[in-house]
Amino acid sequence: MSATNLTVTSLTKFYGAQPALHGVSFALNTGSTALLGPNGSGKSTLLRLLATLISPDAGEIRFCAQNYAADVRSVRAHIGFMPQEVDLPHHLTPYQILRYLAQVRCIPMQHDMTIHETLAALGISHLSRTPLAKLSGGQVRLVAAAQALLGKPRLLLLDEPTRGLAPDERNQLWHAVVRFAPEIMLFSSHNADEAEDRAERLLIFRGGRIRFEGLSETLKARAADHVYEVRVPKAVAAVLQREYHVSQIRDDGALRTLRMVGTPPDGVESKHVSPTIEDAYLWLMRSP
Amino acid sequence: MNEIDLERDLTEAQRAELGDLSAVTKLLVSYEVADPTPSETDLLLAKLKPVLAERTAPEPIESPLSPSRAFSSQAWLGVARAQIEILPLGFWLAGVAVGTLGLFVGFAAGAEWLITLIVLLAPLLAAGGVAYTFRPETRGLEELERISVVGPLELLYIRLGVVLAFNGSISAALMLALGLGGMDVVQLWRLVLVWLGPMIGLAGLALYISVRWHTIAGTIVPLVLWAGAILFGWREIVARVEWTPATSLYRVAAAWLIAQINNSDGLLLAASIALIVGLFLMQQAGQTVMRNRTA
Numbered sequence: 001m002s003a004t005n006l007t008v009t010s011l012t013k014f015y016g017a018q019p020a021l022h023g024v025s026f027a028l029n030t031g032s033t034a035l036l037g038p039n040g041s042g043k044s045t046l047l048r049l050l051a052t053l054i055s056p057d058a059g060e061i062r063f064c065a066q067n068y069a070a071d072v073r074s075v076r077a078h079i080g081f082m083p084q085e086v087d088l089p090h091h092l093t094p095y096q097i098l099r100y101l102a103q104v105r106c107i108p109m110q111h112d113m114t115i116h117e118t119l120a121a122l123g124i125s126h127l128s129r130t131p132l133a134k135l136s137g138g139q140v141r142l143v144a145a146a147q148a149l150l151g152k153p154r155l156l157l158l159d160e161p162t163r164g165l166a167p168d169e170r171n172q173l174w175h176a177v178v179r180f181a182p183e184i185m186l187f188s189s190h191n192a193d194e195a196e197d198r199a200e201r202l203l204i205f206r207g208g209r210i211r212f213e214g215l216s217e218t219l220k221a222r223a224a225d226h227v228y229e230v231r232v233p234k235a236v237a238a239v240l241q242r243e244y245h246v247s248q249i250r251d252d253g254a255l256r257t258l259r260m261v262g263t264p265p266d267g268v269e270s271k272h273v274s275p276t277i278e279d280a281y282l283w284l285m286r287s288p
Numbered sequence: 289m290n291e292i293d294l295e296r297d298l299t300e301a302q303r304a305e306l307g308d309l310s311a312v313t314k315l316l317v318s319y320e321v322a323d324p325t326p327s328e329t330d331l332l333l334a335k336l337k338p339v340l341a342e343r344t345a346p347e348p349i350e351s352p353l354s355p356s357r358a359f360s361s362q363a364w365l366g367v368a369r370a371q372i373e374i375l376p377l378g379f380w381l382a383g384v385a386v387g388t389l390g391l392f393v394g395f396a397a398g399a400e401w402l403i404t405l406i407v408l409l410a411p412l413l414a415a416g417g418v419a420y421t422f423r424p425e426t427r428g429l430e431e432l433e434r435i436s437v438v439g440p441l442e443l444l445y446i447r448l449g450v451v452l453a454f455n456g457s458i459s460a461a462l463m464l465a466l467g468l469g470g471m472d473v474v475q476l477w478r479l480v481l482v483w484l485g486p487m488i489g490l491a492g493l494a495l496y497i498s499v500r501w502h503t504i505a506g507t508i509v510p511l512v513l514w515a516g517a518i519l520f521g522w523r524e525i526v527a528r529v530e531w532t533p534a535t536s537l538y539r540v541a542a543a544w545l546i547a548q549i550n551n552s553d554g555l556l557l558a559a560s561i562a563l564i565v566g567l568f569l570m571q572q573a574g575q576t577v578m579r580n581r582t583a
Binding site for chain 2: 051052053073076077079080081083085086087088089090091092096097099100101103104105106147
């Protein structure tokens with residue numbers, strides 16, 4: 001295969017008459033990309049299309065110049081996917097699940113070592129022989145992450161990987177991802193801070209279309225004039241909270257400091273502040 | 289200016305050996321070392337950064353995947369073996385228990401009973417096994433299986449093949465026992481067809497319904513259909529046999545079944561149709577799986 005890149009051209013997917021993705025195009029080189037957007041904006045659909053779980057109604061996907069439609073099997077050999085909903089057979093142990101998937105994916109036969117290495121990277125090697133029925137929800141999600149990393153895929157796709165994980169489990173997961181070093185990683189998240197921390201680029205969706213593509217710094221720069229703070233009495237703050245988009249609230253004695261996104265209300269003294277990635281995301285979602 | 293105490297960590301013997309160090313101390317204290325300028329600090333940090341990053345970054349894991357993996361016969365066997373491993377032990381033990389029971393019945397009660405057991409139970413075992421294998425609890429794994437070099441259709445048929453081969457081998461072992469035990473009361477090829485037809489027919493039905501709708505329906509429909517066929521046969525027996533107080537119902541039924549296997553071409557035709565319908569339904573189940581994938 002040629003240099004690692006992922007090219008998506010005019011990708012469209014309908015569920016019945018409902019469009020889930022609308023002519024989405026982008027190109028990624030080596031690195032990590034976070035997919036942000038509200039529920040139903042097309043993030044999971046895009047990841048499932050990239051994972052070859054569903055087929056597009058129109059458009060084209062190429063990984064390292066290889067067209068998905070032309071030879072999906074050779075592309076699959078390089079994909080690791082962690083679904084949003086994890087529903088694995090409860091009577092199986094993490095080791096059995098990984099061993100089974102290693103066999104189905106034709107990962108070479110020294111995979112016992114690969115399995116232990118993968119589970120160890122996620123900090124769950126001690127649970128390798130415990131049936132899933134006895135594991136916590138977070139631990140089961142780590143098993144799902146382990147199967148995605150199994151075989152060190154070149155293209156790693158994670159659908160809300162840290163949902164339901166405790167902070168130490170989240171840390172363990174990202175640590176493992178760094179260790180396995182996929183050439184291209186795309187992950188969806190509802191946490192803008194996590195997206196900024198873990199990804200080099202952002203793809204932000206709304207209504208099945210890309211609303212922003214680029215660096216978090218670029219997005220923050222665009223939102224710079226639209227984020228401000230006001231310091232008002234609590235009664236006024238209550239009114240403002242109802243009428244305006246408030247991203248952060250801080251009590252300050254009898255007063256309350258509100259961090260707001262959008263246009264400042266008339267008659268209230270406000271000062272512009274540097275937007276966080278969450279402010280910038282909220283601003284983008286509110287923009288027409 | 290820093291205070292320097294050169295004698296602090298020395299032993300008495302060392303102090304005696306080195307003598308008066310005050311002159312050396314005075315000389316050292318007289319040296320003035322300038323603080324680094326901001327640019328010198330930046331330069332040092334720039335030099336240290338890659339080294340530190342290298343030392344703190346987690347060690348990368350080598351990929352065991354070769355970019356182009358040929359799909360060998362060994363790999364196919366691996367996939368089939370994997371199917372065996374994910375089914376619970378109870379599933380296999382239940383099959384073995386039925387086989388053992390059959391052998392026991394065959395040797396204890398006679399060939400007629402063993403043949404009845406093979407013909408009546410094998411389709412039910414196969415249908416139940418197929419419906420169990422494709423139950424909803426395995427659907428989550430199915431999604432992950434699909435991102436592999438093996439296609440969903442191959443996986444479906446490999447899994448189906450493993451289950452049917454297991455059921456088939458139990459019946460084959462019982463038939464072998466029949467042959468070895470000299471219990472040749474039926475023509476083997478006719479018995480095989482009467483056994484195989486309904487088994488494939490009901491297994492195909494169970495698979496199609498399980499994949500298309502739900503595994504519960506996939507279990508119940510073949511069961512009801514087979515029970516209906518047995519009741520129909522029973523009615524035939526009741527209508528044709530002259531009953532006396534000494535008549536053993538089960539012995540008459542077994543004898544009637546063996547007579548049908550040996551003589552009834554209609555039964556063979558029905559078994560053949562069941563076989564074809566079963567294969568057709570398995571093919572339709574495959575198409576359903578492929579349609580679901582592109583949905």
